[in-house]
Amino acid sequence: MSSLPINPPPRLLMGPGPINADPRVLRAMSAQLIGQYDPAMTDYMTETQALYRQVWATTNEATLLVDGTSRAGIEAAIVSLVKPGDRVLVPVFGRFGHLLVEIAERAGADVHTIETEWGQVFPVSVIANAIARVKPRLLAVVYGDTATTMNQPLDELGEICARHGALFYTDATASLGGNDFAMDAWGLDAATAGLQKCLSGPSGSAPISLSERAVAVIRGRTKVEAGIALETDEASPDVIRSNYFDLGQILDYWGPRRLNHHTEATSMLYGARECARIILAEGRQAVIDRHALAGLAMLAGVQGLGLQVFGDVTHKMNNVVAVEIPAGIDGDRARAALLADFGVEIGTSFGPLAGRVWRIGTMGYNARKDAVLTTLAALENVLRRGGVRAGTSGAGVDAALEVYEG
Structure with a gap:
């Protein structure tokens, strides 16, 4: 029996790491x-x-x-x-x-x-x-x-x-x-x-x-x-x-x-x-600033979708945000739909936060405008199909764009 070559499916890794x-x-x-x-x-x-x-x-x-x-x-x-x-x-x-x-x-x-x-x-x-x-x-x-x-x-x-x-x-x-x-x-x-x-x-x-x-x-x-x-x-x-x-x-x-x-x-x-x-080559501070901007855009985007952010936002890392999983939705099933339908991966958590929050990363090569907007658009669709009202149509993307354009 011969094995097939390794051929991973395309993924946008927007969890807490690893990333693309x-x-x-x-x-x-x-x-x-x-x-x-x-x-x-x-x-x-x-x-x-x-x-x-x-x-x-x-x-x-x-x-x-x-x-x-x-x-x-x-x-x-x-x-x-x-x-x-x-x-x-x-x-x-x-x-x-x-x-x-x-x-x-x-x-x-x-x-x-x-x-x-x-x-x-x-x-x-x-x-x-x-x-x-x-x-x-x-x-x-x-x-x-x-x-x-x-x-x-x-x-x-x-x-x-x-x-x-x-x-x-x-x-x-x-x-x-x-x-x-x-x-x-x-x-x-x-x-x-x-x-x-x-x-x-x-x-x-x-x-x-x-x-x-x-x-x-x-x-x-x-x-x-x-x-x-x-x-x-x-x-x-x-x-x-x-x-x-x-x-x-x-x-x-x-x-x-x-x-x-x-x-x-x-x-x-x-x-x-x-x-x-x-x-x-990009510049050490420029890379930190890019992460800060992407993090702010993702934060604004999930808030635009009506999601509750977990923890003390003033001490949040630039590169990852945790949001409370909305009532009435199966967190793991929603993550699975995001992966299967859009090829986007976000994370769950551990210990006292297991099953309570999703963790969404904006880090490294994925601290980019297109990655942020794609993730928010996909997440909005999954939320709506799961019966969660995610603000007005496009609210998450619009909120993130305001950060990028502001």
């Missing part, structure tokens, strides 16, 4: 493979590091890629920075805060949490008080949580962490590229992301940047070099408990010595490099 990759990224990923120590390959690695320093707004030398999805970057950061028994503070305001908790607990950390209602963010004073009380080794915060669509302000937290001797890490998977981000200015020690949201690529590569302070912590823990154990007590609780996610070894691979740790995922490197190149 920019065609230029897909073309870059189809380029010829070369050896991992070919001078062209190591040049591409060096170029990728330089490009992502600009994307992150940092001068960190330790700016590179972790091979794997965005979760690989998260795990690499936490397992490399945290030893068993270290106190970690995680402010939880959505699903992905719980993910940080789980990964830190698996690393053996003494994890402390504060929580707020989904759809809200923390006042800086609440996090500051928790830092003073817990005295964590690491503050780990999700920047934008797509489960709730909220963006937690980070700009004041770096100074607070520095004052209390805590490292400061953020998961910027869903936010980087589409929302304001200033690694150095905000005093971050570590940040990780993924390609599949505002960076316009596929899942499978995790950009990461580390401050000198973070690198010093990692270097102090790494007990192997190029896969060879050094003379040390291997039972020491300070040994990084992962080989694949040992950032000390990964730093050596990306550094001037090019010590082998793994075989770099060449095609993903090409894609990640192209994601950053495209952002910088």
Whole structure:
């Protein structure tokens, strides 16, 4: 029995991610493979590091890629920075805060949490008080949580962490590229992301940047070099408990010595490099502004359809909005109709929001006027067929157009 070639149906991915990759990224990923120590390959690695320093707004030398999805970057950061028994503070305001908790607990950390209602963010004073009380080794915060669509302000937290001797890490998977981000200015020690949201690529590569302070912590823990154990007590609780996610070894691979740790995922490197190149060619701030405009247009459009927006809109991410599923309509059936009849995908949610909201993204390559208007027109039709009065005919599209034309 022979299998047919892969031939995915056409889709407009307007959920919380992944999104449609920019065609230029897909073309870059189809380029010829070369050896991992070919001078062209190591040049591409060096170029990728330089490009992502600009994307992150940092001068960190330790700016590179972790091979794997965005979760690989998260795990690499936490397992490399945290030893068993270290106190970690995680402010939880959505699903992905719980993910940080789980990964830190698996690393053996003494994890402390504060929580707020989904759809809200923390006042800086609440996090500051928790830092003073817990005295964590690491503050780990999700920047934008797509489960709730909220963006937690980070700009004041770096100074607070520095004052209390805590490292400061953020998961910027869903936010980087589409929302304001200033690694150095905000005093971050570590940040990780993924390609599949505002960076316009596929899942499978995790950009990461580390401050000198973070690198010093990692270097102090790494007990192997190029896969060879050094003379040390291997039972020491300070040994990084992962080989694949040992950032000390990964730093050596990306550094001037090019010590082998793994075989770099060449095609993903090409894609990640192209994601950053495209952002910088358009202009880093221009890309953020494009996401902000698309987000405002989608927000106006769903409100024009009479849908209730979930959460604190003043802290909503630029690139995704959550709307309450109208009474009397089957949310999953409506999403299925949107996909089957229009080829448009939107998302549902998790935990306390499961079956309660739809999440509609405007991110990366899909943060475009035509994508916004197509989604709103299709959603209006599905709502009407489901028996929901969606304002006057064309109200969602008209409201979005007012934003674009205003």
